[in-house]
Amino acid sequence: MSADLVVVANRLPVDRVVADDGSTGWRRSPGGLVSALLPVMQANHGAWIGWTGGHDREMDPFEEEGITLVPVALSATEVEEYYEGFSNDTLWPLYHDLVAKPSFHREWWEAYQRVNQRFAEKAAEVAAQGATVWVQDYQLQLVPAILRTLRPDLKIGFYLHIPFPPTELFSQLPWRRELLEGLLGADLVGFQMPGGAANFVRLVKQRVGHRTHRDRVQLPDGRIVRAQAFPISIDTQRYESLARDEAVVSRAQEIREQLGNPATVFLGIDRLDYTKGIYARLRAFSELIHDGEFSVEDAVFVQVATPSRERVDQYRQMRDEIERLVGRINGDLGRLGRPPISYLHSSYPIEEMAALYRAADVMVVTPFRDGMNLVAKEYVACRTDNTGALVLSEFAGAAAELRQAYLVNPYDINGMKAQMLAAYHASAAERTKRMRAMRRTISQHDVARWASSFLRALKAY
Ligand code: F6P
Numbered sequence: 027m028s029a030d031l032v033v034v035a036n037r038l039p040v041d042r043v044v045a046d047d048g049s050t051g052w053r054r055s056p057g058g059l060v061s062a063l064l065p066v067m068q069a070n071h072g073a074w075i076g077w078t079g080g081h082d083r084e085m086d087p088f089e090e091e092g093i094t095l096v097p098v099a100l101s102a103t104e105v106e107e108y109y110e111g112f113s114n115d116t117l118w119p120l121y122h123d124l125v126a127k128p129s130f131h132r133e134w135w136e137a138y139q140r141v142n143q144r145f146a147e148k149a150a151e152v153a154a155q156g157a158t159v160w161v162q163d164y165q166l167q168l169v170p171a172i173l174r175t176l177r178p179d180l181k182i183g184f185y186l187h188i189p190f191p192p193t194e195l196f197s198q199l200p201w202r203r204e205l206l207e208g209l210l211g212a213d214l215v216g217f218q219m220p221g222g223a224a225n226f227v228r229l230v231k232q233r234v235g236h237r238t239h240r241d242r243v244q245l246p247d248g249r250i251v252r253a254q255a256f257p258i259s260i261d262t263q264r265y266e267s268l269a270r271d272e273a274v275v276s277r278a279q280e281i282r283e284q285l286g287n288p289a290t291v292f293l294g295i296d297r298l299d300y301t302k303g304i305y306a307r308l309r310a311f312s313e314l315i316h317d318g319e320f321s322v323e324d325a326v327f328v329q330v331a332t333p334s335r336e337r338v339d340q341y342r343q344m345r346d347e348i349e350r351l352v353g354r355i356n357g358d359l360g361r362l363g364r365p366p367i368s369y370l371h372s373s374y375p376i377e378e379m380a381a382l383y384r385a386a387d388v389m390v391v392t393p394f395r396d397g398m399n400l401v402a403k404e405y406v407a408c409r410t411d412n413t414g415a416l417v418l419s420e421f422a423g424a425a426a427e428l429r430q431a432y433l434v435n436p437y438d439i440n441g442m443k444a445q446m447l448a449a450y451h452a453s454a455a456e457r458t459k460r461m462r463a464m465r466r467t468i469s470q471h472d473v474a475r476w477a478s479s480f481l482r483a484l485k486a487y
Contacts, residue, residue, distance in 0.1 A: 027087065027094055028154035029073035033063060034145055034169055035162040036109070038076035038095050052090055056376050059162075061261050062473040066481065068092040073152045075145060081105060087152075096148055100141065107137035110338050113165040119340070120199065121164060121191050122301045122395040123421075126340045128198075135201055139168060142208070146172035153180055158484060161212065163187045168204070171211030183484040184212040187258065188397040189423070190222035193229050203233050210234070210243065214484045216256045218397045218423040223253040256480045257423060258398050262472040265407035268380040277377070278384035285385075286364060290325040290450055293386030295379065295401050296393075298331040298371070300344045303392040303419065303436040305351060308367060310442040311390075312355040315366055319447055322364040327390075328382065332373040345371075383408035388449045390417045391424075392436040398423035402431070403468050412461045415449035417442075427467050430460035 039060035040052040054060060067074070073094040078085070085097040100108065111134035119126040146169045149159050160183045161169045170182050196202055206229055209215050217223045227238045237244040243251040268274055285291060292311060296302040311327045314320060331348065335341045349369070356365040374382075383389070389405040399422040406416060406428065418424060418431035425433055432445040449457075 027071075027073065027152055028157075029071045029094060029152050030154050030157045031067055031070040031072045032149050032153045032157060032159045033067070033072070033074045033162065034149050034159060034166060035059075035074065035076045036113070036165040038078055038097060039074055040090055040095060042078065042080070052088075052095075054091065059258075059473070059477075061264070062477040064091065064093070066477065071154070075148045075152065077109075094152070096152055098141075098145055098148055104137055104141055106337075107131075107134045108141040109165070110335065112138040114335050114338055115340070116199075117164045118188070118301075120195060121188050123189070123191065124195060125394045126300050130200055132200075142166055142168035143172055145169050146176060149173050150176040153177060155179055157181070158183065158481070160185065160481070160484075168208035169211075171208045174211040181484060182212045183214045183216065183480060184209055185216040185256065185480060186222065186397075187218070189219070189395055190217050190225050192225055193232060196225070196229055197233070202229070206230055206234050210236075210245065210251050212251060213249075214480070215251060215253045216480050217253065218255065218257055219426065220255040223255050226253045252483075254483065256476055256483075257427065257471070258400070258476050259468060259471050259473045260400050260403045260407060261474070262403075262407045262468050265380060265383075265404050266410055266469075268377060269384055269408035269410050271377075271380075274377055274380045274384060277381035281381055281385040285326050285328070285368060288324060288326045290320070290387045291385055292325060292327040292388045292390055292446070293330075293382060293405075294327070294390050294392075295330040295382065296332065296391075297334040298341065298345055298348070299334055300340060301393050301395055303394050304329065304331065305344070305348050306436055306439060307390050307392045307442065308348070308351055308355065310439050310446060312359060312366060313439070314443055314447060315359050317443075319443075320450065322359060322361055322366045325366075325450070326364075326368060327366060328368045328370070328386070330370045330372070330374065330382065333371060379404065380408050386414065388415045388417060388446065390446065391422060392417065392419045392434060392442060393422050394419070394436050396422040396424070400424075402428060406461065406464045406468055409461050409465065412458045412465065413454070414461055415452055415457050416461075416464065417445055417449050427471065428464045430463045 039055050043053045075096040078097050081102045082099045084099050087094050087096045115129045119128040158181045170184050230243050231238045241253050352367050352369045359366050383405045391402045402424040416431040419436045420433045432449045434442045434445045
């Protein structure tokens with residue numbers, strides 16, 4: 027096959043589903059990336075290369091919704107070393123400000139190189155002459171350079187969905203130069219924030235020695251690589267129309283009833299990840315009850331923790347710590363039928379998420395470091411009547427756009443308590459003023475605009 031637009035990502039945009047009769051099929055994964063790219067891929071003989079999420083043997087490409095899906099097989103050891111190991115136990119904590127300690131293992135690095143080579147080879151195989159290839163995220167940072175060697179005719183873009191760290195942190199990596207050179211295979215390297223792009227250019231100058239000027243790197247062969255920020259977003263309209271859907275509206279009401287109709291519902295929805303600051307936020311909430319700022323009759327905190335990377339040690343430990351804390355808070359401060367925290371370790375369909383967003387008066391998003399944080403944007407999109415308040419970490423990329431949120435430093439528990447309280451006590455007029463401004467921002471900056479601006483910049487190269 028020959029595709030004019032190829033997306034290379036760690037995962038395919040579909041999940042395997044098993045029907046009642048035992049037969050298996052595929053269902054499109056939730057998430058804005060695929061819905062944003064689908065129309066342009068359908069119009070451009072698109073192909074998406076990615077892992078199925080299992081331990082598969084080689085599988086043939088297949089068609090779904092007018093695009094070709096090209097599975098990449100990973101063995102159990104590769105999942106352990108490339109995905110759980112190097113991607114999620116080395117790069118993930120390192121790129122998130124060392125919120126947890128990264129592990130450096132040479133055999134993980136070898137697996138990362140091997141798997142990146144495999145993804146690049148697949149892309150080289152399926153891309154048409156002169157095609158555009160868009161490589162996604164930290165799991166695949168070596169793909170651009172390998173691909174350029176295999177197919178110099180291609181236009182190659184790379185986008186990093188997570189933060190790109192300051193030079194002092196990145197420099198800990200024993201393979202720092204190889205990773206930078208991997209990214210330099212692209213024509214355009216996209217970041218969430220201008221700071222990430224600046225970190226990258228500075229590191230390239232320091233560690234690889236190329237000449238740089240502002241957002242440009244000049245390679246010895248004359249090629250120019252650009253590094254720019256393209257803050258990602260959500261499918262705003264989809265969330266807005268879901269939030270207006272009658273079934274979602276009545277489900278939101280039902281959720282409040284099930285919680286015992288408290289005056290104020292606080293909500294956190296996160297992947298269960300140590301970067302998200304779940305522990306500190308729940309402590310802050312419990313202290314507010316303990317201090318007598320509000321009672322368990324007045325307020326409840328719903329915390330949805332979506333299972334994630336459960337075989338990585340630090341994730342397991344963090345789950346235990348959070349669940350111990352929830353037990354302790356509910357045991358110490360709860361009354362019969364009134365636990366202060368309603369904790370759900372589960373993932374939910376998008377309709378239920380929209381209902382939760384509609385049901386919540388105060389959304390609390392307090393990561394220690396986050397590339398963007400789409401949950402914050404989803405909440406804003408669902409507040410179609412301009413009610414509700416958002417408490418948001420200043421260390422989430424989203425804080426640069428959602429400036430009318432109640433911004434917090436998640437390391438400062440007292441500061442976080444003060445802002446949660448300010449959001450709790452804010453007048454309806456104050457909340458509306460802030461929410462209206464944030465809704466305007468995200469209605470103008472949605473994921474379709476993000477994708478088209480990246481692809482336009484890559485094309486203009
Ligand atoms: O935010 C980075 C990211 O890799 C997303 O692309 C992805 O949806 C999420 O984290 C979950 O990660 P994983 O693919 O490891 O389950």
